[in-house]
Amino acid sequence: MTVRLDLTGLTTRAAQVWGGVRLVPLTRDEPITGLRLHARAYGDDPGLVEVGRRTHYVSYIPHGFVATWTDDDTPVAAYGTQLKAHGTLAKGGDEPPVHGMRLRFHRRMARRVERNRLRFLPLHLAVEGYLALHFGGPQVVWEERSQRAIRRGLSPRVEEAYAGVEVAGLADALKHFEIHPGQCGVLVYVADALASAFVVPHPDDYRALHATLVQDMYGELVHYYATFGMPVPRFDVRLPDDVASLADLRAVAAREQAEWARFHDATMADGLLGESYATNRVYRMGDYTLSRFLPTFRLKQENHVGELITDRVGRTAYLKTFRLSEAQIRRGHLLANLAAHDWHLPTSAAALGITEHQLGLRLHGAGFGALIREDVLAHYRAENRR
Amino acid sequence: MKYRTGLKRALRHAHVAPDGELGPFLFTPDDRRRYDTPLLETWRRAHYEHASVYELPYTVAEGFAAKHRIDRATFLKRIEPRMTRLERLRVQESASRGKAAVAVDLGSMPLTRLASYVLSLPVPERVDRRGELTGALRAAAVRAAGRAAGGWGRVAAVLDDSFSASGSAQKRRRPLAVALACHYLLAELAAEYVPLWTSGRTDALLAHPYGMTPLGERVLDALEHAPDRLLIVSDGWDNAPYGLASEVLRVWRARLDPARRVVAVHLNPVYDAEDFDVKRLAAAVPTVGVRDAEDVPALVEFARFTEGRTGFADLRAHFDDRVARFLEEG
Numbered sequence: 001m002t003v004r005l006d007l008t009g010l011t012t013r014a015a016q017v018w019g020g021v022r023l024v025p026l027t028r029d030e031p032i033t034g035l036r037l038h039a040r041a042y043g044d045d046p047g048l049v050e051v052g053r054r055t056h057y058v059s060y061i062p063h064g065f066v067a068t069w070t071d072d073d074t075p076v077a078a079y080g081t082q083l084k085a086h087g088t089l090a091k092g093g094d095e096p097p098v099h100g101m102r103l104r105f106h107r108r109m110a111r112r113v114e115r116n117r118l119r120f121l122p123l124h125l126a127v128e129g130y131l132a133l134h135f136g137g138p139q140v141v142w143e144e145r146s147q148r149a150i151r152r153g154l155s156p157r158v159e160e161a162y163a164g165v166e167v168a169g170l171a172d173a174l175k176h177f178e179i180h181p182g183q184c185g186v187l188v189y190v191a192d193a194l195a196s197a198f199v200v201p202h203p204d205d206y207r208a209l210h211a212t213l214v215q216d217m218y219g220e221l222v223h224y225y226a227t228f229g230m231p232v233p234r235f236d237v238r239l240p241d242d243v244a245s246l247a248d249l250r251a252v253a254a255r256e257q258a259e260w261a262r263f264h265d266a267t268m269a270d271g272l273l274g275e276s277y278a279t280n281r282v283y284r285m286g287d288y289t290l291s292r293f294l295p296t297f298r299l300k301q302e303n304h305v306g307e308l309i310t311d312r313v314g315r316t317a318y319l320k321t322f323r324l325s326e327a328q329i330r331r332g333h334l335l336a337n338l339a340a341h342d343w344h345l346p347t348s349a350a351a352l353g354i355t356e357h358q359l360g361l362r363l364h365g366a367g368f369g370a371l372i373r374e375d376v377l378a379h380y381r382a383e384n385r386r
Numbered sequence: 387m388k389y390r391t392g393l394k395r396a397l398r399h400a401h402v403a404p405d406g407e408l409g410p411f412l413f414t415p416d417d418r419r420r421y422d423t424p425l426l427e428t429w430r431r432a433h434y435e436h437a438s439v440y441e442l443p444y445t446v447a448e449g450f451a452a453k454h455r456i457d458r459a460t461f462l463k464r465i466e467p468r469m470t471r472l473e474r475l476r477v478q479e480s481a482s483r484g485k486a487a488v489a490v491d492l493g494s495m496p497l498t499r500l501a502s503y504v505l506s507l508p509v510p511e512r513v514d515r516r517g518e519l520t521g522a523l524r525a526a527a528v529r530a531a532g533r534a535a536g537g538w539g540r541v542a543a544v545l546d547d548s549f550s551a552s553g554s555a556q557k558r559r560r561p562l563a564v565a566l567a568c569h570y571l572l573a574e575l576a577a578e579y580v581p582l583w584t585s586g587r588t589d590a591l592l593a594h595p596y597g598m599t600p601l602g603e604r605v606l607d608a609l610e611h612a613p614d615r616l617l618i619v620s621d622g623w624d625n626a627p628y629g630l631a632s633e634v635l636r637v638w639r640a641r642l643d644p645a646r647r648v649v650a651v652h653l654n655p656v657y658d659a660e661d662f663d664v665k666r667l668a669a670a671v672p673t674v675g676v677r678d679a680e681d682v683p684a685l686v687e688f689a690r691f692t693e694g695r696t697g698f699a700d701l702r703a704h705f706d707d708r709v710a711r712f713l714e715e716g
Contacts, residue, residue: 014627016598025598178549178598178625181585236629237602239637249637250606253630260627 002276003293005308008315010199012261013180015189018173020229022192024264026185032201035288035309035317161217161322167195168226171214179210185319187269188213191229194272194302195222199319201309220325235260271302272321279308287312297333300326331366357383387429387446444469459486471495475503492522497530498678501567504591505559512591520591527570530680532711534575539614541576545569545590546620547583548599553656562595564655565619567679572617575683580611584620599623601667602630609638615649617686621656622665622673632668639670651689653682684708 010026017023164170167190177186183206185199195218200206237256243249265273277293284290288309295303306321324332341347349359360372360380369377394412397404410418411426421427431438432450439450444465451461462481466488469477474490481488492500504512504519512519528535551562569590573579581590582604585597601624608616624631635650652673654664664675672689676682687704690696 013598014625016625017628176550180626181597234628237627237633238629239633241637241641243637243641246606246609246638246642249634249642253602253606253634256630257627 003279003314004276005273005319006310006314006316007199007273010185010316012264013183014257014260015235015264016173016177017232017234018176019169019231020191020226021169021173022189022232023173023177024187024189024268025180025183026187026199027180027182028184028203029182031182031184031203032311032317034286035201035311161219162223164214164216164218167218167223170218170226174210174214177210179207183207186210186213187272189232189268190218190222191225192232192268193222193225193323194269194304195219195225195323197269197272197304197306197319197321199316201317216320217322219323219328222323272304275302275304282307288317295324295332297329297336299329299333301329303329303332327366331368334363334366334368355383356380387425387443440464440468442468444473458484462486462488472499475499478503479506492518493525495522495526496678497523497526497571497680498563498567500526501570501679502559502563505563505566505593509592509594516591523567523570523591524574527567527574530571531574531683534683536575536577538572538575538577540578540580540612541572541615541617542580542608542611542613543568543572543582544601544604544608544616544618544620545581545583546599546601546618547585547587547593547595548597548623549595550599550621550623552595559595561621561655562593564653564676564679566590566593568617568619568653568676568682571679571682576615580608580613582608598626600626600630602627602634605631605634609634609642609648613648615686616651617682618650618652618667618671619676620652620654620667622652622654622667624667632670635668635670646693646695649686649690649695651686653685 007026009028009030011029013025013027015022015024164174170188170190182203184201184203185197185206187194188196188198196213196216198209198213198216200209237253239249239252239256243252275295275298277295279291279293281289281291288311290307290309292305292307294305297303303324304321305324306319308316308320309318311317337352338345338348341351345359346356349356352359354362357380360377361384363369363371364377364380372380390412397412403409404412407418407421407423407426411421411429415430418430421430428438428441429446432442432447433453436454436456439447439454439456439461442450447461447465447468451458451465458480462477462484463486466474469488471491471494474488475492475495477488478490492503495503500523504523507515507519545565545568547562547565551565552558553560553562569581572581583590583593584599584601584604587593599620601618601620603626605616605618618631639646639650650671652667652671653676654667654673655676656664657675658665664673666673672693674685674689676685684705687696687701691698691701
């Protein structure tokens with residue numbers, strides 16, 4: 001199912017700039033009260049999410065969220081800041097395959113903790129989706145696939161991401177940011193590249209979660225942009241001189257603000273809002289649907305993966321996105337193409353406009369060499385040399 | 387007495403030999419059997435004798451009280467006569483925790499200090515003591531306004547209570563305290579007064595730093611009231627959106643008020659360490675740094691002078707008047 005992100009009900013407000021980081025607040029006139037979110041602090045230890053046997057993948061999980069929800073639209077303050085001990089600290093027999101850091105096991109990404117509560121880990125859903133899309137293994141086993149890839153899938157399933165504190169300037173920008181009274185979301189631009197979008201149902205949730213943005217994951221690209229980027233300009237307001245009265249002046253000021261919102265939505269956030277996404281429904285609870293979405297993997301363009309909670313009519317209640325780096329997009333593009341052709345190398349190569357051996361070597365270069373049997377790979381290499 | 391260690395270091399650094407008993411007091415206090423200077427003698431005795439502790443200044447005595455393990459409530463009760471009015475204000479909270487009462491005359495406090503004190507109280511307590519606090523703030527404002535009270539005509543003030551008014555960790559909520567003090571002072575100075583907080587709040591006493599800074603919109607609101615004087619108390623970080631206040635003021639000065647009928651001044655309580663000045667809001671409006679709200683009448687006069695609105699004679703007359711008043715009060 002392909003969808004577009006629907007940010008109906010959210011208004012773009014004036015951006016606030018700190019160094020290379022531009023934060024664009026989104027406000028809601030009417031907060032959603034039927035769905036509330038709460039942070040579950042797991043501390044800063046990297047977590048390991050257990051998806052199934054032998055399918056651990058490594059990533060940095062600073063925290064998970066609990067979605068609290070009621071059928072009628074009553075406020076759910078009673079659920080408030082309840083923190084539940086996560087009782088899933090089962091250290092399995094497998095050695096955690098990471099750089100010697102202490103790991104925590106979260107049994108599933110999204111699961112019922114109790115009635116009316118849904119716990120999930122942000123971004124993980126999305127990154128897992130990205131990995132799981134093709135890594136579950138193709139249905140048809142072609143002879144090129146190595147025995148290893150058939151037995152173990154694509155392993156290890158590792159994607160790199162940086163915590164927000166490692167993104168230069170982001171922590172300061174978030175600290176100095178002045179939260180709007182009705183703010184329900186923010187778009188984070190680093191060096192004017194959209195790094196992440198974050199939307200919650202209610203302003204109180206936003207206030208609680210604002211500081212956690214610094215613990216979220218950001219792609220490699222964002223990290224590099226932040227490190228090497230220059231301070232971004234502020235886009236100061238310019239008003240025309242031809243006003244006759246204060247009412248005129250107010251009108252041109254309002255027009256200027258609307259103009260910014262239009263420019264932002266149509267130009268700056270176009271890479272996120274203007275594209276359609278393949279969604280995968282994870283969970284449905286009452287009026288709300290939790291899903292993760294994938295981009296179409298357009299090369300050399302913005303591609304975001306993310307997770308989304310929508311209401312019955314498809315409006316966004318919760319949104320969190322993660323911008324893929326160039327290498328990730330290339331890998332995703334290759335895999336998406338292979339999957340579209342049932343993992344048949346000759347037809348995929350034809351679709352990409354290259355020869356079979358070139359595709360084989362490209363797969364190898366992208367880190368998927370293990371997919372192809374060693375002798376076939378050697379054959380491709382020989383072909384390439386000729 | 388209070389800065390004994392600091393003075394000692396400074397003297398040592400500058401190689402100055404202090405005369406009289408100061409040398410032994412600073413450098414070899416253990417060798418001295420008695421001092422002829424009464425204060426130094428009290429200090430020596432306070433090392434051994436409880437009664438002498440209470441003859442020392444409060445901050446010095448506090449250290450000795452801890453040394454002698456004197457009960458806090460007893461200590462506060464007996465040291466009370468020696469406390470300055472600011473010390474009294476400062477120990478209010480800790481005294482009430484220790485079930486001791488330190489009398490404080492809020493009515494005699496300086497305006498900005500009082501505003502800081504009010505902002506340090508939790509909101510429910512401010513609601514409970516609304517009458518008392520408002521009365522004290524008004525009284526302080528009346529004193530600060532002096533003879534100028536009511537002489538400023540229609541005044542519209544844009545007061546910044548955005549999140550950035552939290553100030554620094556060293557001086558918490560100082561920008562907001564200055565804004566709150568200005569609010570009460572301007573209410574006295576003006577014949578007709580319109581306060582406009584950036585957050586849109588109307589109850590000044592419950593102010594707390596919250597939200598963004600839509601200065602541009604508030605300036606527009608203020609101008610709509612057709613004031614004689616427009617005062618903007620803000621740190622100058624106009625961010626919703628950036629530069630709107632500056633543009634509004636520029637266009638308004640250029641097109642709608644070219645005769646400069648309205649006195650507009652930006653008062654900035656935040657010193658910008660980077661360029662050794664306060665942050666300017668707009669070229670069209672003079673900006674002056676403000677430390678205490680009590681200085682606002684003088685600062686506004688300065689701002690008008692720098693703008694070329696008043697001549698040197700006027701400025702001089704204004705300050706002669708202030709000096710005369712200061713001497714009268716002193």
